[in-house]
Amino acid sequence: MAPYTTIPLSPAELSYLHTSLSQTPPIRPDGRSPTQFRPLVAETDILPSTNGSARICFPDGTEAIVGVKAEVERSKQENNGSTSEVHLKRDRRMEQQNEDMEDRDANEGKGREGWVELAIEIPGMRDDDALPIFLSAMLTEALLADQGLKDALYINTRFHWRLYIDILLLSLPLSYPLPLLSQTTHLALLSTRLPALVSEQDEDPLFNDDWEASTYLYPKSNPSQTAQRKPPITLLVMAVGETILFDPSADELAVADAVVALSVTQSTAGLKLIALRTIDPPSRLTSGGIPNALNTTPVAAGAQQTALSSNEALKLRENDQGRSVWRPPRGGVKRVVLSRMIKAVVEEDGVGGEVMQGLANVET
Amino acid sequence: MPLDTSSYALAHLRLDGRRWNELRRLHAQTSTQAAADGSSYLEMGNTKVICTVAGPAESRKGGGGGGNAEAKIEVEIGIAGFSGVERKRRGKGDKRTSEMRHTIASAFSANLFAHLYPHSTITVNLHVLSQDGSLLAACLNATTLALIDAGIPMSDYIVACTAGSTASYASNDEDADPLLDLNGLEEQELPFLTVGTLGAGEKVSVLIMETRMQMTRLEAMLAAGVDGCRQIRSILDGVVRAHGKAVLDSAIS
Numbered sequence: 001m002a003p004y005t006t007i008p009l010s011p012a013e014l015s016y017l018h019t020s021l022s023q024t025p026p027i028r029p030d031g032r033s034p035t036q037f038r039p040l041v042a043e044t045d046i047l048p049s050t051n052g053s054a055r056i057c058f059p060d061g062t063e064a065i066v067g068v069k070a071e072v073e074r075s076k077q078e079n080n081g082s083t084s085e086v087h088l089k090r091d092r093r094m095e096q097q098n099e100d101m102e103d104r105d106a107n108e109g110k111g112r113e114g115w116v117e118l119a120i121e122i123p124g125m126r127d128d129d130a131l132p133i134f135l136s137a138m139l140t141e142a143l144l145a146d147q148g149l150k151d152a153l154y155i156n157t158r159f160h161w162r163l164y165i166d167i168l169l170l171s172l173p174l175s176y177p178l179p180l181l182s183q184t185t186h187l188a189l190l191s192t193r194l195p196a197l198v199s200e201q202d203e204d205p206l207f208n209d210d211w212e213a214s215t216y217l218y219p220k221s222n223p224s225q226t227a228q229r230k231p232p233i234t235l236l237v238m239a240v241g242e243t244i245l246f247d248p249s250a251d252e253l254a255v256a257d258a259v260v261a262l263s264v265t266q267s268t269a270g271l272k273l274i275a276l277r278t279i280d281p282p283s284r285l286t287s288g289g290i291p292n293a294l295n296t297t298p299v300a301a302g303a304q305q306t307a308l309s310s311n312e313a314l315k316l317r318e319n320d321q322g323r324s325v326w327r328p329p330r331g332g333v334k335r336v337v338l339s340r341m342i343k344a345v346v347e348e349d350g351v352g353g354e355v356m357q358g359l360a361n362v363e364t
Numbered sequence: 365m366p367l368d369t370s371s372y373a374l375a376h377l378r379l380d381g382r383r384w385n386e387l388r389r390l391h392a393q394t395s396t397q398a399a400a401d402g403s404s405y406l407e408m409g410n411t412k413v414i415c416t417v418a419g420p421a422e423s424r425k426g427g428g429g430g431g432n433a434e435a436k437i438e439v440e441i442g443i444a445g446f447s448g449v450e451r452k453r454r455g456k457g458d459k460r461t462s463e464m465r466h467t468i469a470s471a472f473s474a475n476l477f478a479h480l481y482p483h484s485t486i487t488v489n490l491h492v493l494s495q496d497g498s499l500l501a502a503c504l505n506a507t508t509l510a511l512i513d514a515g516i517p518m519s520d521y522i523v524a525c526t527a528g529s530t531a532s533y534a535s536n537d538e539d540a541d542p543l544l545d546l547n548g549l550e551e552q553e554l555p556f557l558t559v560g561t562l563g564a565g566e567k568v569s570v571l572i573m574e575t576r577m578q579m580t581r582l583e584a585m586l587a588a589g590v591d592g593c594r595q596i597r598s599i600l601d602g603v604v605r606a607h608g609k610a611v612l613d614s615a616i617s
Contacts, residue, residue: 063399
């Protein structure tokens, strides 16, 4: 069982938390507002032997380091038919475009998914455990949704860059590690640089020895372009009744009605939602409290103890509907709540933009 | 060959400008991770290692592993894919990694006061972020610091460093000099050993050598290594004392 699901809270505490979070405005255990994130420590470019690296520490002690390395690899040759087709398309487009268009527009559509490889290491877990596999699938899916990244790895028809992203979770997973790993990967990719290409066309790739001449994988803000490509970010959002909370702590996750992982990326028209995945909230693994009517411990000498049949006991619990005692949440998320979550992340000046802005401001 | 440079022939300066008995820059910090019981970060030149310690805790296997009168020490080493020049993903069952784990575990089993924690397990997690020579030595030093940070009592520091010989380079074998603290390039070409001592004296607790060379050179290399360990011990002791002072001054908790 994944460590983050062992919840040391009693039904009374869970009920108390749930009630506080259901208020308007919600009362969070640490007093944050619904869209306020906990402070974190972030640094980039910490590993000089990598193309890009980052380290983020969350205040609950969890820490992650991501290192990005790029290696030149030979491309698998496609059939002659398709390559000539691509050349024709390219020539036609070149006639139409301005000459100072960047190279990557000419490489449009040439990138391949297999050129990006992501690996996650979590201490105490083997590589084939469910959590590392699930997390790496979610992060890879979000990364590969951006064709621009794959195109940036194209060198010429015979060679391409292969990007290796190694994610290390340094502490035991005390809380669900997805937002931490996603933000650290985002930061590492922002600082990733590839050596500048000196050779022309299809000759063997030759690069400029000067590291200062290297280009960023995700180019820094370019005033001539309206939108700037950015790596994706995955945020964890939870819902308690009608209330939406961002950056939930482990306690808050223990009483969540629904937990959702939202992946967003930057596109020409602002933030775009790439993926939305529901995550089984750890609250479903908690045990419910026992209503007073079902209390079988002797209360007082004169109290009448009538043993209820199992059917009657069940009926009593169902009617209670978790009002008097804690009951693990059932059912899914309402569509309205989901759409409010998406809107809160994607809108102008929304949470997604704020997080991306915050990460972009991290100095080396 | 790392010693074929003119600077070595003329002034006996190695590739990075060091002399035969100079250590690389050693940077160490303790208590780097709040979530772990004990943690440390150590850099020996470009070799960077993070160590976290969890424990002493109840053995996962419950009564099965129990019946021990002493704490059991488990070591896990994770060598990051980006640690070398080329990206290489190493599995946990790698032979070299297994040997390093066993060496570290047995060195500390003998040194820690494990009889104070019967039926428990102390888990040491090492993460190698960057490799440039002296990997086992860096791991041992980082583990010492992390165990001290976790508050597990031991008789003295276990400090380690590498020592090599210029034997394969010098044509006149009698003139072969010992070298202290080899970097990655030197380790690939020259014979070397890793020596770990218990404290500043001459008690050797770890000695590993994987390359071959003439027996006559062993004594000089060992002497150089033990001397290097003494220097490292004083540096690490300084780090621990500085951290302790900061804690006492309530600068950090």
